[in-house]
Amino acid sequence: MDFSFSEDQRSLVQGARAYFSGRYGPEVLRRLDLDGLCNPEIWKGLTEMGLTGLLVPSEQGGMGMGLVEGALIAAECGRVALAEPLVDTALIAVPWLISRGDTEALAKIAAGEKRVAISHVINPWLNDGDGTPLESIDPLRHLTTVEDAENDPFLLDLGALMSAAQLIGVGDAMLSQAVEYAKIRTQFGQPIGAFQAIKHQLANCVGAIEFAKPVVWRAAQAMQDALPLAPVHVSHAKFAATDAATLTAETAIQVHGAMGYTYEVDLHFWMKRCWALAGAWGDRAFHLRRIDHAVLGGEGNKWPLAIGPEHTFS
Amino acid sequence: MQLTYTPEQEAFRADVRAWMQANVPREPLATLECREGYDQHVAWERTLASDNWGMVTWPEAYGGRGLDLIQWLIFEEEYFRANAPNRANQNGIFLLGPTIMEYGTEEQKQRFLKPMAKGEVIWAQAWSEPGAGSDLAAISSRGVRDGDHYVLTGQKTWSSRAAFADWGFGIFRTEPNSKRHKGLSFILFDLNTPGITRRPIRQLHGEAGFAELFFDDVRVPVENRLAGEGEGWNVAMATAGFERGLMLRSPGRFQATAKQLIDLYRKHESHASPGAREAVIQAWGAAQAYAYNTYAVAAKIIAGGKIGAEASLNKIFWSELDRTMHRTAMQLLGAQAELKRFADGTLNHWLEGYIFSLSGPIYAGSNEIQRNIIAERLLGLPRLGAG
Numbered sequence A: 001m002d003f004s005f006s007e008d009q010r011s012l013v014q015g016a017r018a019y020f021s022g023r024y025g026p027e028v029l030r031r032l033d034l035d036g037l038c039n040p041e042i043w044k045g046l047t048e049m050g051l052t053g054l055l056v057p058s059e060q061g062g063m064g065m066g067l068v069e070g071a072l073i074a075a076e077c078g079r080v081a082l083a084e085p086l087v088d089t090a091l092i093a094v095p096w097l098i099s100r101g102d103t104e105a106l107a108k109i110a111a112g113e114k115r116v117a118i119s120h121v122i123n124p125w126l127n128d129g130d131g132t133p134l135e136s137i138d139p140l141r142h143l144t145t146v147e148d149a150e151n152d153p154f155l156l157d158l159g160a161l162m163s164a165a166q167l168i169g170v171g172d173a174m175l176s177q178a179v180e181y182a183k184i185r186t187q188f189g190q191p192i193g194a195f196q197a198i199k200h201q202l203a204n205c206v207g208a209i210e211f212a213k214p215v216v217w218r219a220a221q222a223m224q225d226a227l228p229l230a231p232v233h234v235s236h237a238k239f240a241a242t243d244a245a246t247l248t249a250e251t252a253i254q255v256h257g258a259m260g261y262t263y264e265v266d267l268h269f270w271m272k273r274c275w276a277l278a279g280a281w282g283d284r285a286f287h288l289r290r291i292d293h294a295v296l297g298g299e300g301n302k303w304p305l306a307i308g309p310e311h312t313f314s
Numbered sequence B: 001m002q003l004t005y006t007p008e009q010e011a012f013r014a015d016v017r018a019w020m021q022a023n024v025p026r027e028p029l030a031t032l033e034c035r036e037g038y039d040q041h042v043a044w045e046r047t048l049a050s051d052n053w054g055m056v057t058w059p060e061a062y063g064g065r066g067l068d069l070i071q072w073l074i075f076e077e078e079y080f081r082a083n084a085p086n087r088a089n090q091n092g093i094f095l096l097g098p099t100i101m102e103y104g105t106e107e108q109k110q111r112f113l114k115p116m117a118k119g120e121v122i123w124a125q126a127w128s129e130p131g132a133g134s135d136l137a138a139i140s141s142r143g144v145r146d147g148d149h150y151v152l153t154g155q156k157t158w159s160s161r162a163a164f165a166d167w168g169f170g171i172f173r174t175e176p177n178s179k180r181h182k183g184l185s186f187i188l189f190d191l192n193t194p195g196i197t198r199r200p201i202r203q204l205h206g207e208a209g210f211a212e213l214f215f216d217d218v219r220v221p222v223e224n225r226l227a228g229e230g231e232g233w234n235v236a237m238a239t240a241g242f243e244r245g246l247m248l249r250s251p252g253r254f255q256a257t258a259k260q261l262i263d264l265y266r267k268h269e270s271h272a273s274p275g276a277r278e279a280v281i282q283a284w285g286a287a288q289a290y291a292y293n294t295y296a297v298a299a300k301i302i303a304g305g306k307i308g309a310e311a312s313l314n315k316i317f318w319s320e321l322d323r324t325m326h327r328t329a330m331q332l333l334g335a336q337a338e339l340k341r342f343a344d345g346t347l348n349h350w351l352e353g354y355i356f357s358l359s360g361p362i363y364a365g366s367n368e369i370q371r372n373i374i375a376e377r378l379l380g381l382p383r384l385g386a387g
């Protein structure tokens, strides 16, 4: 029993974080928003970092990592509100294709030559397709309609897990933006961050995010280990991460005052990602229902969840 | 990340489970807040200690079993699974014990830890004063040096179990005219020392769960001071960290409550609101989240890390979860919620639990103070200035 990340996992995260923060600030998001989202250099960079092939087996030229590493990287994508559909291709489509034994496209994905996004009936559109465009409130999501969407539960769980992980990064980022703003904006002769009404709201966000994190990591490990109850843990993760990020989005804009209501301040990119991901791959009600089924479904239910102090990990 | 137990850990769990099955009293004990209940709970401490279950993480020399934090968590899970009684000695084993382990001299460890683990000496925490609650640095009780003794004067209050306990640990101003955090010392004293008057305080449910303590020239040997003279504040903050952090409220307690709440919901489903249903599901989720987080903290400590201001996050989380779960139970019980005993004579433990849950956000440093700590220490937000 060891609920901690390995040295390798930690350095993977640090590497990705350093890479993103050096090259991928809000200026880039603004430019992409203006230019209509095309800068092939960024995808090239992600490929060179090995991120497109993160979960692709080494035989196909990837790094052969697992879903825990995938979730950690998804969180980093959320942290920078990455516009490129890396999560859709590399962290959702790839493990799904692998689960179906469909390895044809993997080498190309790892090499950065192909992007694959797969749609599920629960959100029948694609982030990065070539159908009719659909406009999302998130200007960095490039949604298009699809003809046939899949209806595979494993795909749904992958999408939900990776959305939950992104929401963790999105939440962290909004929190630090709000904290930085609270330190520099002065009113009544002090930084607004000195006021308890601001402090306590921000402290609530820390609590919500910090207690959602281990739920997400646990879900990632459960999927990685293919536990029969992994879907329940994924729903728990999506639910907890959505609530934490939503609380943080609302708090962060409040802390920014009218500045938070402008396009000029960066916060909106992350808020919009939060709104989009909150409903993607199963909304709050969907995931609540799945947990409900496991917790209250009683005998003979699909996910017979053992409940009690001795069942933390059963 | 490895979220499965080793065969040794599983075997340990089986041992604890078997022991609990054989030893946990069948009938619930009287409340710890009254004389009769206190005595029953102390007897239970001694039963635990008779097989060295008093504090499993402590070295064997101090009455423990030298186990690691994962085993401690397993022990706690089984403890709450078995619905075993509250720990009469929680302030000793969870707060003072770890503090002595860190700051005590070898002589103090020998002297205090074993009787603590064995349930022979029950400890009360004597920090708060009428003028020093949240603002603990406003302490005015004094300890005046007289040769190899301190002479204690002043008043402490809200001291849990002090009406019946054996020893107390307090913070006293030992440097005359010192201000705030300076000049305080952490002093251990026998509650039966001449000059100490205990006045039990009735809590809102009617029992004397805590007490006021009056000190009238109470002579305490200098060797009862923990750490250096004037270092009391730092020691106290370490104790507070143990209190809010890992030990005082282990996850099993809340997972057990969540499970009971789920059972209660099933009984009352026909007249429950949709909101109550969601609250019940969230209770399971939050109790699990708290457990995962605790395992993560344990892993961090095992790897040599420390838990700092994050302890405040834990304290808010468990205390507010506990209150929410009990409030939900009261809503589910509806008209029956007010009954101390149900018509069939069984105890309405939800009512007692709800009342107690209201104190969680107050004791161990109020949740407002915890939010200040998170904002200032974790987020680096500034203190309020003169404006």
Ligand SMILES: Cc1cc2nc3c(=O)[nH]c(=O)nc-3n(C[C@H](O)[C@H](O)[C@H](O)COP(=O)(O)OP(=O)(O)OC[C@H]3O[C@@H](n4cnc5c(N)ncnc54)[C@H](O)[C@@H]3O)c2cc1C
Pocket: A196, B124, B125, B126, B127, B128, B132, B133, B134, B135, B157, B158, B159, B160, B161, B210, B359, B362, B363, B364, B365, B366, B367, B368, B369, B372
């Ligand atoms: C059941 C129970 C058991 C206890 N057991 C013990 C014990 O064993 N030993 C012991 O020493 N003490 C004990 N206490 C006392 C406890 O530590 C104090 O109650 C606590 O520290 C709060 O102090 P106070 O009651 O004086 O409230 P106050 O400090 O008067 O606070 C009243 C309200 O004001 C708020 N407030 C105060 N200052 C601030 C601030 N700076 N910012 C925002 N809000 C603020 C508080 O959060 C609270 O809501 C116990 C209390 C209870 C309820």
